[in-house]
Amino acid sequence: MSANTLITSRPRDVQVAEIAKDTLVLRSRTWERLKFEVEYSRQRGTTANSYLIQADKKALIDPPGESFTEIYLQELAQYLDFATLDYIVLGHVNPNRRATLQVLFSQANQATLICSRPAANALKTAFPEWESRIQAVRSEDTLDLGQGHNLTFITVPTPRWADGLCTYDSATKILYTDKFFGAHICEDTLFDEDWKRLDAERHYYFDCLHAPQAKQVEVALEKLSIFPAKCYAPAHGPVVRYSLSRFTFDYRQWCQKQKLQELSVALLYASAYGNTAIVANAIAQGLIENGVNVESINCELAEPAEITRVVEACDGFIIGSPTLGGHAPTQIQTALGIVLATAAKTKLAGVFGSFGWSGEAIDLLESKLKDANYLLGFETIRVRFTPTDEIFQQCKEAGASFAQNLKKTKKLRTARQVVTETQVDRTEQAVGRIIGSLCVLTTRDGESHKGVLTSWVSQATFNPPGIMVAIAEEQNADLMCHPGDKFVLNILKEGRNVRRYFSRNSVLGNNPFVNLSTQTADNGCLILTEALSYLECTVQNQIKCGDRWLIYAVVDKGQVLETDGLTALEYRKSGSYY
Numbered sequence: 001m002s003a004n005t006l007i008t009s010r011p012r013d014v015q016v017a018e019i020a021k022d023t024l025v026l027r028s029r030t031w032e033r034l035k036f037e038v039e040y041s042r043q044r045g046t047t048a049n050s051y052l053i054q055a056d057k058k059a060l061i062d063p064p065g066e067s068f069t070e071i072y073l074q075e076l077a078q079y080l081d082f083a084t085l086d087y088i089v090l091g092h093v094n095p096n097r098r099a100t101l102q103v104l105f106s107q108a109n110q111a112t113l114i115c116s117r118p119a120a121n122a123l124k125t126a127f128p129e130w131e132s133r134i135q136a137v138r139s140e141d142t143l144d145l146g147q148g149h150n151l152t153f154i155t156v157p158t159p160r161w162a163d164g165l166c167t168y169d170s171a172t173k174i175l176y177t178d179k180f181f182g183a184h185i186c187e188d189t190l191f192d193e194d195w196k197r198l199d200a201e202r203h204y205y206f207d208c209l210h211a212p213q214a215k216q217v218e219v220a221l222e223k224l225s226i227f228p229a230k231c232y233a234p235a236h237g238p239v240v241r242y243s244l245s246r247f248t249f250d251y252r253q254w255c256q257k258q259k260l261q262e263l264s265v266a267l268l269y270a271s272a273y274g275n276t277a278i279v280a281n282a283i284a285q286g287l288i289e290n291g292v293n294v295e296s297i298n299c300e301l302a303e304p305a306e307i308t309r310v311v312e313a314c315d316g317f318i319i320g321s322p323t324l325g326g327h328a329p330t331q332i333q334t335a336l337g338i339v340l341a342t343a344a345k346t347k348l349a350g351v352f353g354s355f356g357w358s359g360e361a362i363d364l365l366e367s368k369l370k371d372a373n374y375l376l377g378f379e380t381i382r383v384r385f386t387p388t389d390e391i392f393q394q395c396k397e398a399g400a401s402f403a404q405n406l407k408k409t410k411k412l413r414t415a416r417q418v419v420t421e422t423q424v425d426r427t428e429q430a431v432g433r434i435i436g437s438l439c440v441l442t443t444r445d446g447e448s449h450k451g452v453l454t455s456w457v458s459q460a461t462f463n464p465p466g467i468m469v470a471i472a473e474e475q476n477a478d479l480m481c482h483p484g485d486k487f488v489l490n491i492l493k494e495g496r497n498v499r500r501y502f503s504r505n506s507v508l509g510n511n512p513f514v515n516l517s518t519q520t521a522d523n524g525c526l527i528l529t530e531a532l533s534y535l536e537c538t539v540q541n542q543i544k545c546g547d548r549w550l551i552y553a554v555v556d557k558g559q560v561l562e563t564d565g566l567t568a569l570e571y572r573k574s575g576s577y578y
């Protein structure tokens with residue numbers, strides 16, 4: 001029997017120990033993975049740490065979730081007469097923790113609940129009967145428990161825990177860090193004396209929970225750094241006494257590492273009950289494991305300017321929503337508006353969400369992004385209620401495949417944009433920055449069909465719909481420079497290599513059309529069925545300018561052949577050649 005089997009067979013318990021003057025830790029331990037930790041467990045169990053400070057006043061910090069309610073309260077009763085408890089301090093709230101609070105609050109009937117403002121709002125909705133006993137605190141608010149135990153509160157909002165609150169006790173110099181500086185590992189050892197052994201678990205915990213919110217974690221670290229802490233008391237895993245500065249340094253390094261990744265994805269979501277947030281976290285894990293930085297935005301907290309900034313800066317974006325009353329929450333609708341107005345169409349996009357029965361919000365997001373012509377980096381993820389282990393894995397894989405797709409498209413774009421320092425003519429380089437849609441222009445000469453590749457095309461008029469094409473003599477200009485001449489403009493799709501049949505150096509034969517599937521348009525010219533769309537055009541005017549004919553033609557009719565996909569673009573190094 002392996003050591004691991006032995007460990008997992010131990011029953012849940014609550015380990016109690018004194019960690020400083022007047023201060024106990026109560027570690028609710030499970031040697032197996034907890035269900036709600038599907039998202040970040042490495043199967044080494046975990047501890048849900050709660051702390052009790054007993055000075056002139058008594059404060060209990062972070063009672064555990066409902067899987068421990070009974071054994072935790074039984075154990076706590078050995079050390080505390082509930083009727084004498086003055087305060088319950090919460091680092092964050094979640095639905096899972098409410099069950100324990102419900103029982104504790106009814107027995108500790110003198111106790112006031114201390115938490116951040118967002119947590120207070122959520123708790124007042126959950127426990128309206130206790131509204132007067134819930135007290136919201138702000139950063140730098142203090143609470144004197146007597147005997148030197150002066151508590152200072154620090155709000156540390158992150159996308160995942162908008163209501164995050166840390167607490168510093170001046171008597172013991174313990175900083176109660178809640179979700180920061182934890183690890184999911186269950187052992188008898190209370191402290192981190194053998195901290196090198198904890199490295200992998202700590203790093204994994206950070207990657208799963210904090211890497212997607214590195215920016216906000218850095219802000220939190222800054223706020224916490226002003227306290228002369230000698231000990232971190234986290235919500236999970238060993239109490240940090242021996243590796244405080246090393247662990248703080250690691251957090252800073254890990255945050256930096258995220259920000260230095262070459263590619264970054266904006267992950268926008270809202271989540272009323274936490275399910276969409278779990279899906280977001282799974283996708284984030286897949287991205288992070290594949291070397292992509294993730295900037296999470298909880299749309300319920302973020303200002304529009306912040307969303308705009310992140311969407312502008314990212315290489316790809318993924319947006320997720322719950323469906324509530326047949327709709328996406330207002331904040332998601334606002335974020336979608338910002339995305340549609342801000343994100344370049346070349347950015348890779350993704351959609352996900354948790355729903356109950358109809359999932360309209362997910363459909364809305366998908367259809368708006370598809371209509372706007374964004375390319376999706378994975379098939380839209382629809383999860384009913386809470387993701388199972390299996391679905392969680394699938395979401396993670398979707399994140400991984402988004403990362404791979406992002407790398408591919410980025411490579412394509414940068415390869416085309418590289419300009420070497422040896423190029424002499426800056427003007428040419430500057431002109432070369434003009435890009436165009438890659439098209440094949442087909443004309444007809446009697447029974448013979450011709451096709452030329454060009455990106456020198458743009459819309460010229462709304463009414464009638466008209467286009468402008470610049471064409472060289474050798475590009476069959478004679479077939480399209482007279483009023484009344486007909487042609488078809490085939491607009492090519494990114495990722496399909498149709499251009500190779502029409503390039504000047506093509507070795508694929510003189511007649512490109514034998515290799516391609518075509519239809520004949522009403523005007524007699526060929527439509528390439530692999531194109532994204534096509535326009536049937538009639539020439540109206542022309543001007544000979546420099547080495548080109550400038551042709552103006554009206555669009556008689558057109559059709560989109562594929563609703564998914566992006567227009568292929570032609571990037572050039574110089575304005576003096578194609």
Ligand SMILES: Cc1cc2nc3c(=O)[nH]c(=O)nc-3n(C[C@H](O)[C@H](O)[C@H](O)COP(=O)(O)O)c2cc1C
Pocket residue numbers: 270271272273274275276277321322323324325326327354355356357358359360384385386
């Ligand atoms: C008040 C309320 C209204 C809901 N309305 C819908 C709905 O119209 N369509 C649907 O598919 N699911 C609906 N649901 C189910 C939620 O979409 C589902 O619980 C989802 O997991 C919530 O995601 P979240 O945990 O990220 O908030 C509703 C749930 C609640 C609580």
